[in-house]
């Protein structure tokens with residue numbers, strides 16, 4: 749699953765851009781999901797689900813066309829993304845997250861520089877196009893295809909394990925190198941493990957140490973059995 753962030757201050761056109769990019773990616777045949785940072789409550793205060801939520805840890809709602817689960821505590825972006833079924837995830841807000849490339853939406857060219865953390869791949873503006881050093885600038889209403897071309901090529905999501913297996917202490921350091929074009933997400937071993945463990949239908953992220961232990965232990969045990977042959981191993985464990 750690949751991700752790109754869309755960040756900017758209020759009124760900078762983030763939501764319009766997320767909608768336009770989603771439409772364009774869908775047209776290109778991808779499954780698209782979005783995650784939006786919300787200030788305050790998500791559920792409507794008068795909704796029955798909110799009333800249920802006052803006394804439970806999770807609330808689910810199912811209608812003819814939609815399903816939703818409300819967790820009554822804050823989850824990490826990685827936890828939530830594990831539930832998504834998508835090729836691309838557009839993450840609106842979360843400007844301090846640093847494990848994927850970002851589109852910066854600006855109202856004015858000279859807005860505070862805290863939106864620029866080395867992960868920006870393009871700037872999108874509502875107003876007529878201006879130029880900025882080191883990053884292409886596009887108009888939100890007119891350049892959606894060109895912005896999507898860039899996102900399609902560069903989107904990635906590092907696991908946020910900060911395990912150091914790529915040679916950098918944090919995922920942020922590798923993410924900056926990927927955005928610069930010096931590395932790719934193939935340099936992150938947990939993203940390309942020798943072992944895949946799925947729980948409840950979802951892949952469980954493993955750091956390289958656990959990956960190696962699981963890989964070598966299972967192969968070691970099975971290789972002593974009669975009939976063992978090299979190749980892909982599939983194991984299913986039921987409770």
Ligand code: SF4
Pocket residue numbers: 906907908909910911912913914915916917918919920922935936937938939
């Ligand atoms: S190997 Fe992957 S998960 Fe570990 S620090 Fe590097 S980018 Fe992050």
